[in-house]
Amino acid sequence: MTGPASDAIVVDHLSKQYKKLRAVDDLSFTVRSGRVTGFLGPNGAGKTTTLRMLLGLVTPTSGNATIGGERYTELHDPIRHVGAVLEASSAHRGRSGRNHLRMICRAAGLPDSRADETLELVGLTPAGKRKFKGYSLGMKQRLGIAAAMLGNPQVLILDEPANGLDPEGIRWMRDLLKALAAEGRTVLVSSHLLGEMQVLADDVVIVAAGKLVRQGPVDEVLGSMGTTQVRVRTPQAAELTTALSALGATVAPQADGSLLVGGAEAAAIGHAAFTASVELHELVAERGDLEQVFLQLTAGMAGIR
Amino acid sequence: MNLINAELFKLRTTAIWWIMGIVLLPLYAASVLANWAQFASTSPDQVSDPDQAEQVRAALEPINVATTLYTSGQYFGILIVLLLSAIIVTSEFFHLTATATFLVTPKRESVILAKFGAAVIVGVLVWLLTTLLNLIVVPLIMNNLDLSSQLGEGAVWRAIGLNLLAFVLWAVLGVGLGVLIKNQLAATLILGIVYVVGTSAIGLIFFLLTQYVAQWFENLQVLIPTTASQLMISGTELPGNPPRWVGAVVLIGYAVVAGFFGTWLTKRRDIS
Known part of the structure; x- marks a missing residue:
């Protein structure tokens, strides 16, 4: 296990140019370990593109994004280091949730038993053998979190994880993420549910139109606007x-x-x-x-x- | 190895493998029966053109009858392998599992290599299934045609071996083409239709070119992948056809090009 300091996420002058659209524009910010960081922005602000660049799925036009000082694609055993939940609907419709997790275990060289352990962690054990197409949106989110936790990673990156969760599910997610951060892990959560973020996040990174608008601890950002x-x-x-x-x-x-x-x-x-x-x-x-x-x-x- | 294991696991945990199996079995049976019927009813005396009569006589030699029958099911078996191999790739995009896959293994060339590996294993399994069935059924048919089983002939085993090579090469081709045609529906339709209809359509074009443009176009017919694989497994040299190794070279060429281009494309692509 690596020390807390080395698990920071550093986004450094990151840009992504699609044909005519500059989705992410010279974006820089850091995410510290041991805290929950909210990644906020209006729809289309470039949050998802940024997270995908951070995870090596999208190639940046320029700039760099590292986790613990290394690019995701250079990490030796990435899912033991970084867990990510990107889209809730990303599993084969005809495959059971348990098999979805096992498939990841096999590719990563993890024992199949991890699949059952993380199902238990997210409270999905009773539905483990059911096919993915029968899952509610909330169950899909839970399965995504189970997949992210398979490698027991030090860094968690979640894109809109609260979407589709009921109030009880949101409370559960909040407690889980806070507990994980309290253990010293780095937790980066994108969202547009601002009320939820105010309760959950310690730090916020606010982006709009692909650019950084404000970054800092929630209290500071709130205070700086003089809205008291x-x-x-x-x-x-x-x-x-x-x-x-x-x-x-x-x-x-x-x-x-x-x-x-x-x-x-x-x-x-x-x-x-x-x-x-x-x-x-x-x-x-x-x-x-x-x-x-x-x-x-x-x-x-x-x-x- | 972990990755190939994971790819086979993906295939095994959805319905696609047994659906393809259910489709394959009746098609296989139909191919065996069609081959049988053809050999039972054809004789060189019915053909007036002397060149063609020579070809038919050669095809009816026991050894050539045997190689054809012992590789029965190649046409549809390969079609199934081709589609399954393409689906191994396209389903990742169709079901949005590519994200999960590339998060576990950010080195995309490893993923594609694993898919090639898994597709080849599928190809070998389908070959094994059709070959085992052939070894059971064909001796009975040979008996019915008043021919010996021919299993002592090296040419028969060579044809069975080359048939395996054809399955493997088509599996590789399928993965490469699956990467190129990322859309699952489009990939299955295009590959299926081109495989089934394309052979005759392109064959017709070649026929017209041969008739009206230049005779040497005839020699290029082997560039049609299906023609190439049929040529490759033909038992002995048939008159008027290029040598077998040409068929093998053509197929290997397609497989290598599709494989490299597919890998290159996957490495560059943004996954979103």
């Missing part, structure tokens, strides 16, 4: 609004009777209320959510290219 607002509830809304306006803060009354205050810290608002003798029932600093930040960051870049 404070929700205040008071029976004396008019007095408080006057007091806060004097401070230069903006006050927006909400339909539920609360006030959303921008441009002032919670402490300053509390102090202003105290000096103005205004009674407060609620004073909560609200972090801007990933969806708002995402839409702000990718504004105008999300169109179909």
Whole structure:
């Protein structure tokens, strides 16, 4: 097993030019081990193409992508090092899920027993002998994860793994990925389910139109956009609004009777209320959510290219 | 070896192998019966053209009857092997399993080599099946034609051996063509139709070229793959045909070209 530092994913000035479309445009970012990294972007932003280049399935026009310092195609025993889930529907319709896994085991020189172990891990054992065409989308996603875990890899790369999962399945996936990252593995997950990503990811890489828009820990990215607002509830809304306006803060009354205050810290608002003798029932600093930040960051870049 | 094992496992865990088996058996039986009927009813006296009569007389020599009968099923057996070999490649794209396959083995030439290996094994198995059936059935037919079994003749065993070579070469050809025609439906249809109809169609073109353009076109007929493989396994030299080794060279040529070009193309292609 290699150390955590050597399992980083490094994407370095990566570009892919299709006939007229620059799907990925001089993209650079790093993914650290021991954390879950969300890879976010609007449809057609080049997420899947980037992941496919990272995995040696698509040849980059220029640039480099490495896992633990090596290109995927140069890894000695790739699936013992990197597990990937790329598309949920990628198994032969007439083959059972168990045989799909066994086929990979045979090609990789792993014992057939790994197939049963990973089926158990993803909770698919009862459906193992059923043919793939009878699987629900959620079962297909689970089979994809089972395939990725066959080689017990240090690095996991998942493209839209939450698609088609029910709430219970999403919770299960979140717990699994967090547990795997906590063990020191590198986990890179692409998604456009922003609410889910806000809960799951430690770091985010946001791309749009093939270019990097922002990268960093979720909190930093959220904070950097200055979207922090404070929700205040008071029976004396008019007095408080006057007091806060004097401070230069903006006050927006909400339909539920609360006030959303921008441009002032919670402490300053509390102090202003105290000096103005205004009674407060609620004073909560609200972090801007990933969806708002995402839409702000990718504004105008999300169109179909 | 792991990879060839995996390729055979892929084939074994879907329905395609027994479907092809069910298709093959009646076709094989029909070929044996047709050969039998032909030898039972033909005689050189019915043919007026002296050249043709000479050919028919040669074909009716016991040894040539034997080589034809002991390689019965070649035509359809090879068709099945050709289709299965192509499907070994195209099904990866049809069922989107190419991604999983190339993730396990990013060195794509190894995957294609394994597919060649698996296809050759399939070819050998189908050859083994038809040959075993022939060894059981044909002595009875020879008896019915009032001929000895001819199994002591070297030419018979050489024909059976060359028949094996034909199966192997067509298997390689099938994989190469499967890479070129990535679409499964297109590949099976094109290969099936070209194999069955193409021989006569191209044969007709060659006939017209020979008749109206130049006599030497006749010698190029061996370039038709099916003609080449039939020539290769013919028992002894038949009058008016190129020597057998020419057929072998033509087939090996096609197999090598398809193999190398297919591998080269697979290495370059983006998998998405």
